[in-house]
Every structure is written in structure tokens, then in C-alpha cells.
Amino acid sequence: MRIFTALFIFFISLTIWANDKYETSKINCILQSNYNNKTIDELKRILVEQSKREALEELYGTTILSKTDVLNGKLVTDEIKQKAVGSVRLKGNPEFYNGENFGEICSKVHVYITKKDLEKYSPKSVILNNFCFNDTSITLKDLKQKAKEKAYIEMITRFKPEFKDIKLLDAKKYIHKFIISNETFDTKKESYCFDARGDILPHELELTDISSIKSNKDNGLYVSFFKKSDYGLQNEIFDTKLKKDLSLFNENFTNDILKKEKVYVIRISGYLYSERIIHKKFKLESDVNNATLKINNSVVLTKKNPIGGITLDLGFNKIEMIINSKNAYDIKLLEKQKNNIYSPIKLENLYTRKSK
Missing domain, CATH: 3.30.1660 (Dodecin subunit-like)
Structure with a gap:
């Protein structure tokens, strides 16, 4: 048997x-x-x-x-x-x-x-003819990489226009057999141009919730205000969503509730999105008593050491800043650019939460 x-x-x-x-x-x-x-x-x-x-x-x-x-x-x-x-x-x-x-x-x-x-379930080819990209603030090597990344997004958008707000990390997943040809560099316009071809599998896009890949859905940072005596930061006096870069942070203090309370601690939290693994330097300019910036739970800079760097992961990086101050709240959080100039972190790279 x-x-x-x-x-x-x-x-x-x-x-x-x-x-x-x-x-x-x-x-x-x-x-x-x-x-x-x-x-x-x-x-x-x-x-x-x-x-x-x-x-x-x-x-x-x-x-x-x-x-x-x-x-x-x-x-x-x-x-x-x-x-x-x-x-x-x-x-x-x-x-x-x-x-x-x-x-x-x-x-x-x-x-x-x-x-x-x-x-x-059959691959569909998307072709870009003479696709050009320029950015005078980065090196030629980085320009080529950035152009390819923009081409991914362009291909997805042309195939399915409702995905126009897709982030790079998502776009890369949906482009297969990506090939570049006829590369040229226009020195007058400082533009890198090329022809590109890539395959898209329609069923992969069908599995994607479009609301989860829109890049501007959750842009901003959360800002919470606490009394000095609230050592555990458990009871917010007031919280809001920061929709502009931190150089305009003091605009949040026009709220009547905050004027009546003795605000001393402010917590800024959210996520910093990076399109690649890259080491970034940051700089703090402020008139506050004290401030500490953490990214992915590691201290990057403080009021006493206002310049610091960290290697960002691909995708969402947790960011948190704790600020102590009585009446001065002028804060600028800047990131170093390729031209060695510090400028505010772009709002498009700041998120209140992971959007997928």
C-alpha cells in the first residue's frame, strides 16, 4: 500500500x-x-x-x-x-x-x-527621443544620473498620465530593460540629452494604489509645542503642519493659543526623502537657546555644533528636531549643495509621514 x-x-x-x-x-x-x-x-x-x-x-x-x-x-x-x-x-x-x-x-x-x-501582462515599450535635462548646480557625472532618473518618471507619466506625481523610488521599480543611446551634451545650454527606451508591465501599475505614490500628498513637517514643565513631551499645547521651509518657521507663532502659554519646547518631526544613498551636510542658523537635530535617531548637529553630516538612506529618513527657547524662534535648517552653498531643505523632500 x-x-x-x-x-x-x-x-x-x-x-x-x-x-x-x-x-x-x-x-x-x-x-x-x-x-x-x-x-x-x-x-x-x-x-x-x-x-x-x-x-x-x-x-x-x-x-x-x-x-x-x-x-x-x-x-x-x-x-x-x-x-x-x-x-x-x-x-x-x-x-x-x-x-x-x-x-x-x-x-x-x-x-x-x-x-x-x-x-x-505583456511588456509595453516607451521611447523618449532627444530627452534633455540640465542642472548647473551639480557635476556632469551627477547630471547624467539625475537625467536618467528623470527619464524613468517621464516614461511612467507618458504611459499613464495619472502617475505624474510618482516618486523616483517607485518609478525605478516599474521601468524594465532601460537603454540609453545617442548621448550628447549641449555646452551652451549645459544640457545632457539622449534617446531612451524602457519596458513597462501594465499589471504592475494596476497593483499600485495611486494615492500612495503622489509625491505632494504628505509634504511638510509636524510641529508640536509644549510647556517647559512637560519633560516627557506628552501634552501638546498646540500642533500644526509646517508647509514651508524652516526659514519661515516663526510664522507659526502668530497663534493666539501660543501667546497665552509659556512655550519653551518645540518638536519638529517627519521624514526627509532621499533619492539615493548619499552623505549630506546640514547647517543650523537660529537664535534659540538650544536645538538638537536627529536623523534616523542619530544626532547630526546641535546649537553648539551647528554643522554636521550624515549618510542618508535611499527613501524615507526619520527626522526630529527638539528646540528649547522662551521667545526667540527664528530657525533655518539648511543643506549643503554641490556649489558649497547652504540653502533650505526643499519642501518637496520633507514629509509628515511615510507615504506608502
């Missing part, structure tokens, strides 16, 4: 193309003993779904099985498979019968997809 310790599966398949459809047949068997609490109807549904999943690579090719990124805590492969299985249709009624082994139930299922279904 044979002993089966795991799910036993075998299948026979045949794929044909007819009338704008891909068709295939699958035979599967499972042991009822592996599904003790399932009814016959439930076992039949398991067999049908199993046949559909096994048909995916045969019907769609390997594209939908090769993605292994994690999105919202789930493997993208599983998300893609689940969506693709929903497009696999039954042709006729499935056949169910007892297998050769004891307690074995089998099915023969005919399934198909349409040409339109297949197109969703």
Missing part, C-alpha cells in the same frame, strides 16, 4: 491558440485525507483554483512569476498571481472523478484567457 505524506499532483496540459484565446487543459488530483474538514464541493473548488494557478505560466509566460518585491507586507508575486487567476476562465464544465489511489479525487479542467488578458 502506498503512503502519501503530501499533496499529490499530476497534470496533463495542452495549450492552443484559437479565436483570440489561449486555451489549455489540466488534470489534477488531491488526497481527501489532506483536507479533513472540507466538503466535496469545497474540494472541487480547490481543484479548479489549483488548475487555474498551474495554468498561469503556460498561458501568460514567466513574466508574472518573476516579480518578488514586497508590497504592503505581501509578495508581489502572490498579488499578481491572485489577480491573474481571476482572468483565467473555465471552458465548459469541469470533470470530477475518483483517482487510482484510495481517497483520491481528480479533476479535468479546460481553461483559457483572451488576447486582451494577455496584453495586460
Whole structure:
């Protein structure tokens, strides 16, 4: 007597193309003993779904099985498979019968997809002709890298205009087989130009919640105000969202509530977004009593040591500044540029929370 310790599966398949459809047949068997609490109807549904999943690579090719990124805590492969299985249709009624082994139930299922279904999972090429980018504040090497990054975003936007606010970190994920040709540098305009080609898989964009990739959704920083006696910073007198760079920070102190209270501690918190792993220098200009800036929980600078640097991670970097002051709140938080000049951190790179 044979002993089966795991799910036993075998299948026979045949794929044909007819009338704008891909068709295939699958035979599967499972042991009822592996599904003790399932009814016959439930076992039949398991067999049908199993046949559909096994048909995916045969019907769609390997594209939908090769993605292994994690999105919202789930493997993208599983998300893609689940969506693709929903497009696999039954042709006729499935056949169910007892297998050769004891307690074995089998099915023969005919399934198909349409040409339109297949197109969703086929790569689409996007071409940029004479795409140009210029930035006089960075080196030529950095200019080339920045131009390529902007090209990623341009490709996504041209393919799907509603993704125009997509961030670089997201755009990179959706461009495949990126190729550049015919590179030129216009010395008069200080522009780097080239032709580019890249592939986009439409089903990857369909899995993306567009509201989570808009770059301006959560721009700004949170600012909270506390009394001097609130050592644990637990009870805000008032909090607000900073929508401008920190050089205009004192505008937040026009609030009537703050005028009546003895504000002494201010906490600024949020995230600094970086498009790459890069070492950055920051500078604090202020007339406050004391201030400490932390990025990713590491102290970067203080009132006594107002210039400091840190290597930013790719993506969102946690930022927090604690300020102590009685009546002076003129604060400027600056970052060093390529030309060695310090300027305010751009609002587009500051976020109140991770936006995905």
C-alpha cells in the first residue's frame, strides 16, 4: 500500500491558440485525507483554483512569476498571481472523478484567457527621443544620473498620465530593460540629452494604489509645542503642519493659543526623502537657546555644533528636531549643495509621514 505524506499532483496540459484565446487543459488530483474538514464541493473548488494557478505560466509566460518585491507586507508575486487567476476562465464544465489511489479525487479542467488578458501582462515599450535635462548646480557625472532618473518618471507619466506625481523610488521599480543611446551634451545650454527606451508591465501599475505614490500628498513637517514643565513631551499645547521651509518657521507663532502659554519646547518631526544613498551636510542658523537635530535617531548637529553630516538612506529618513527657547524662534535648517552653498531643505523632500 502506498503512503502519501503530501499533496499529490499530476497534470496533463495542452495549450492552443484559437479565436483570440489561449486555451489549455489540466488534470489534477488531491488526497481527501489532506483536507479533513472540507466538503466535496469545497474540494472541487480547490481543484479548479489549483488548475487555474498551474495554468498561469503556460498561458501568460514567466513574466508574472518573476516579480518578488514586497508590497504592503505581501509578495508581489502572490498579488499578481491572485489577480491573474481571476482572468483565467473555465471552458465548459469541469470533470470530477475518483483517482487510482484510495481517497483520491481528480479533476479535468479546460481553461483559457483572451488576447486582451494577455496584453495586460505583456511588456509595453516607451521611447523618449532627444530627452534633455540640465542642472548647473551639480557635476556632469551627477547630471547624467539625475537625467536618467528623470527619464524613468517621464516614461511612467507618458504611459499613464495619472502617475505624474510618482516618486523616483517607485518609478525605478516599474521601468524594465532601460537603454540609453545617442548621448550628447549641449555646452551652451549645459544640457545632457539622449534617446531612451524602457519596458513597462501594465499589471504592475494596476497593483499600485495611486494615492500612495503622489509625491505632494504628505509634504511638510509636524510641529508640536509644549510647556517647559512637560519633560516627557506628552501634552501638546498646540500642533500644526509646517508647509514651508524652516526659514519661515516663526510664522507659526502668530497663534493666539501660543501667546497665552509659556512655550519653551518645540518638536519638529517627519521624514526627509532621499533619492539615493548619499552623505549630506546640514547647517543650523537660529537664535534659540538650544536645538538638537536627529536623523534616523542619530544626532547630526546641535546649537553648539551647528554643522554636521550624515549618510542618508535611499527613501524615507526619520527626522526630529527638539528646540528649547522662551521667545526667540527664528530657525533655518539648511543643506549643503554641490556649489558649497547652504540653502533650505526643499519642501518637496520633507514629509509628515511615510507615504506608502
